[in-house]
Amino acid sequence: MKKMTETQLAELETDLNTIRDEVLADLGERDARYIRRMVRLHRSLEAGGRIMMPFGFIPPVFVAATATLGIAKILENMEIGHNVMHGQYDWMNDPSLHSQTYEWDTVCTGDSWRRTHNYEHHTYTNIIGKDRDYGYAVLRLTDDEPWKPWHALQFINYILLSVFFQWGVGLHELETEKLRSREISWREKLPFLKEFARKGGRQAFKDYVFFPLVTFPVAPIVLAGNVGANLIRNLWSSTVIFCGHFTQDAETFTEEECEGESKGHWYLRQLTGSSNFTGGRWLHILSGHLSYQVEHHVFPDLPAHRYPEISGKVQAVCRKHGIHYNTGSFAKQYGTVVKRVLRYSLPEKLMGMARAA
Amino acid sequence: MLAKNTQHKALHWLGRQLFNRNDPEAFFDPLLERINPMWVQEYTPARVEQVLSETRDTKTLVLKPARRWSGFGAGQHVNICIEVDGIRRNRTFSLSSSPLLWQEEGLVTLTIKRLPGGLVTNWIHDHLQTGAVIGLGEAFGDFQIPEPAQPVLFIAGGSGITPVLSQLETMAAQDYRAPVTLLYFVRTRDDVIAREKLLALEARYSALTLNIIATNESKEPRYLRDRDLDAVPGIKARQVYLCGPKGLMDLAQNLLYQRGFAEEDVHSTFFSVGKADLGNETLGGEVQFEGSQLEVGSQGDASLLEIAEAAGLTPRYGCRMGICHQCSCRKTTGTVINRLTGQASGPGEETVQLCISVPRGPVSLDL
Ligand SMILES: Cc1cc2nc3c(=O)[nH]c(=O)nc-3n(C[C@H](O)[C@H](O)[C@H](O)COP(=O)(O)OP(=O)(O)OC[C@H]3O[C@@H](n4cnc5c(N)ncnc54)[C@H](O)[C@@H]3O)c2cc1C
Numbered sequence: 001m002k003k004m005t006e007t008q009l010a011e012l013e014t015d016l017n018t019i020r021d022e023v024l025a026d027l028g029e030r031d032a033r034y035i036r037r038m039v040r041l042h043r044s045l046e047a048g049g050r051i052m053m054p055f056g057f058i059p060p061v062f063v064a065a066t067a068t069l070g071i072a073k074i075l076e077n078m079e080i081g082h083n084v085m086h087g088q089y090d091w092m093n094d095p096s097l098h099s100q101t102y103e104w105d106t107v108c109t110g111d112s113w114r115r116t117h118n119y120e121h122h123t124y125t126n127i128i129g130k131d132r133d134y135g136y137a138v139l140r141l142t143d144d145e146p147w148k149p150w151h152a153l154q155f156i157n158y159i160l161l162s163v164f165f166q167w168g169v170g171l172h173e174l175e176t177e178k179l180r181s182r183e184i185s186w187r188e189k190l191p192f193l194k195e196f197a198r199k200g201g202r203q204a205f206k207d208y209v210f211f212p213l214v215t216f217p218v219a220p221i222v223l224a225g226n227v228g229a230n231l232i233r234n235l236w237s238s239t240v241i242f243c244g245h246f247t248q249d250a251e252t253f254t255e256e257e258c259e260g261e262s263k264g265h266w267y268l269r270q271l272t273g274s275s276n277f278t279g280g281r282w283l284h285i286l287s288g289h290l291s292y293q294v295e296h297h298v299f300p301d302l303p304a305h306r307y308p309e310i311s312g313k314v315q316a317v318c319r320k321h322g323i324h325y326n327t328g329s330f331a332k333q334y335g336t337v338v339k340r341v342l343r344y345s346l347p348e349k350l351m352g353m354a355r356a357a
Numbered sequence: 358m359l360a361k362n363t364q365h366k367a368l369h370w371l372g373r374q375l376f377n378r379n380d381p382e383a384f385f386d387p388l389l390e391r392i393n394p395m396w397v398q399e400y401t402p403a404r405v406e407q408v409l410s411e412t413r414d415t416k417t418l419v420l421k422p423a424r425r426w427s428g429f430g431a432g433q434h435v436n437i438c439i440e441v442d443g444i445r446r447n448r449t450f451s452l453s454s455s456p457l458l459w460q461e462e463g464l465v466t467l468t469i470k471r472l473p474g475g476l477v478t479n480w481i482h483d484h485l486q487t488g489a490v491i492g493l494g495e496a497f498g499d500f501q502i503p504e505p506a507q508p509v510l511f512i513a514g515g516s517g518i519t520p521v522l523s524q525l526e527t528m529a530a531q532d533y534r535a536p537v538t539l540l541y542f543v544r545t546r547d548d549v550i551a552r553e554k555l556l557a558l559e560a561r562y563s564a565l566t567l568n569i570i571a572t573n574e575s576k577e578p579r580y581l582r583d584r585d586l587d588a589v590p591g592i593k594a595r596q597v598y599l600c601g602p603k604g605l606m607d608l609a610q611n612l613l614y615q616r617g618f619a620e621e622d623v624h625s626t627f628f629s630v631g632k633a634d635l636g637n638e639t640l641g642g643e644v645q646f647e648g649s650q651l652e653v654g655s656q657g658d659a660s661l662l663e664i665a666e667a668a669g670l671t672p673r674y675g676c677r678m679g680i681c682h683q684c685s686c687r688k689t690t691g692t693v694i695n696r697l698t699g700q701a702s703g704p705g706e707e708t709v710q711l712c713i714s715v716p717r718g719p720v721s722l723d724l
């Protein structure tokens with residue numbers, strides 16, 4: 001990681017705080033209108049998808065219905081749920097958009113997400129051994145993690161994780177790696193498992209039991225469409241999230257580096273551990289503006305639609321301090337993610353030999 | 358009835374499963390609001406039918422709440438919510454109309470005075486227009502007329518007349534059979550709220566004696582004095598209702614208690630947070646926010662809500678004065694003092710209102 005003195009870090013902190021304060025002072029009507037528009041769009045897509053689905057025996061309608069519901073889920077998870085739960089809209093004092101009570105349309109419970117994502121991942125971003133989002137305990141993405149033989153097949157794990165992403169995220173807090181190593185006991189995880197079963201059951205009931213049943217004669221079509229919509233959402237959100245931290249230049253950190261770190265150092269870590277991708281307005285919206293992962297990690301509780309507006313200022317701060325601002329086209333960034341998954345399936349030694357040869 | 362109830366419960370359960378929220382009926386609100394704001398389910402919508410000017414700084418809103426609203430008793434208040442610059446604000450006002458108007462015409466009125474520097478009251482005066490829809494909570498408060506009839510004395514000041522208006526209308530309509538006196542204090546004659554209504558009431562309801570007193574028209578301010586009370590026939594037997602600025606309320610209470618009134622015969626409604634005297638309590642302490650893994654110290658009479666906000670948290674809140682319970686939160690350990698009553702809580706797990714709870718020693722919250 002780039003080395004900076006404490007004075008430089010303090011200056012970095014002041015520079016970024018200035019950007020943050022400007023946005024905070026300007027929050028109001030415009031942001032409220034934006035998020036409400038997104039909510040309205042989500043409600044319309046959700047209703048539209050569900051209504052079209054039973055007519056899915058007509059193939060183009062099936063495609064339209066599945067895509068509509070899939071996009072509804074993406075919009076709700078990424079641009080609404082994720083961002084609301086970060087507290088981006090708490091200042092509106094609207095109970096339906098409050099971070100602590102929001103519950104989203106996915107298996108992971110809001111509470112579990114607030115603990116594992118908002119707290120663990122955003123505090124310990126990319127610290128190997130502390131940020132369990134880094135590789136989700138199934139992918140080896142750095143040589144800091146010792147190689148084990150099963151890593152050789154991790155590309156299969158990667159595909160499975162993407163396909164079943166909502167279940168993977170839902171079970172994330174189970175900390176299976178710690179259960180396996182007996183660091184924690186199943187008994188400790190009982191309350192979590194109960195909550196997981198409740199929410200997972202609720203989601204499965206809705207998409208795989210209730211809606212197919214109420215449209216009984218076409219149940220298989222509705223079931224297939226709902227599975228398809230969830231799959232679309234799983235693939236898209238996992239891809240977006242992987243592009244945020246697992247790209248080639250996104251750095252990782254050790255626990256020692258970060259012990260007793262200052263806020264400035266935390267900022268530096270967020271800047272260098274995250275990566276953006278470029279694209280059109282709707283690509284950004286459908287990624288919940290996680291395409292501005294750098295801005296999001298520096299300011300997780302500013303309304304996400306503000307990230308494009310402040311991106312220029314963040315880049316200027318990066319230039320001033322000589323920090324690499326990691327961005328590129330979606331295809332390029334995703335390519336480096338795939339490469340990274342493949343590359344670290346092999347041990348360091350082997351990679352070293354390959355390079356020497 | 359039972360079947361209907363069960364059906365409702367089953368639907369509600371299903372709604373929770375489908376929409377992932379405890380108030381599933383509000384799921385489509387953002388869409389409904391666009392089509393017809395009166396269809397919103399999260400709160401009771403109320404349409405502004407008329408805005409009437411009372412005095413230089415007071416307006417009366419005539420509202421038509423959605424029919425599902427539960428109604429109210431004379432003298433009760435409501436919380437309204439209004440969005441100002443993207444932020445939802447909750448404020449409390451007394452219903453100034455009689456419940457009969459609601460029962461017969463589906464209308465209620467709020468009489469709202471501009472508070473200098475106040476955010477919402479000024480916004481209402483400057484921006485709220487006929488046709489707009491605001492949010493209404495359920496009515497609350499126990500500032501209610503004695504049944505069966507007993508002699509009554511109202512002492513009101515300024516905008517404190519609002520719950521009294523509702524009560525007088527109700528009493529006149531049901532021909533409340535006991536002497537009723539109103540001592541109404543205003544700054545100047547121009548500041549009398551609902552003058553026509555009061556005069557009409559006096560004319561039509563013979564039990565009512567009306568005495569409007571301007572405090573600031575003479576060189577020396579003319580406040581409530583013992584002689585005003587002497588002039589009320591049979592004052593000893595009256596139930597007294599006070600509503601107005603703190604100065605007037607304190608003065609009236611002193612005069613009444615000196616006359617040997619019992620506390621239960623003097624009823625007060627406060628329009629602002631009456632702070633209990635926490636003078637000789639040692640307050641403050643370490644507050645632990647367990648959900649956010651944060652611990653901060655506090656000193657003096659800062660409320661848990663203020664402490665949380667100073668620490669960068671954003672708990673839910675509404676009125677910020679102990680009325681609406683929006684800010685309720687689980688306290689796991691520690692003792693808090695209620696700012697309004699000065700009473701100490703138990704040390705164990707319970708729900709507290711953040712906005713009026715002041716820590717005494719270490720406190721842990723599920724926040
Ligand atoms: C039970 C009850 C019934 C009521 N009934 C009525 C009624 O019928 N009619 C009526 O007119 N009123 C009534 N009120 C009073 C009414 O609720 C208040 O006037 C209203 O809430 C003020 O809202 P606001 O947004 O205008 O003021 P706010 O912005 O909330 O300000 C409140 C006060 O704080 C001051 N202030 C604001 N910001 C700050 C700051 N940053 N620092 C320091 N001070 C600040 C303001 O100057 C003002 O004096 C009632 C109150 C209660 C509790």
Ligand code: FES
Nearest residue numbers: 675676677682712
């Ligand atoms: S905010 Fe209304 S009771 Fe605390």
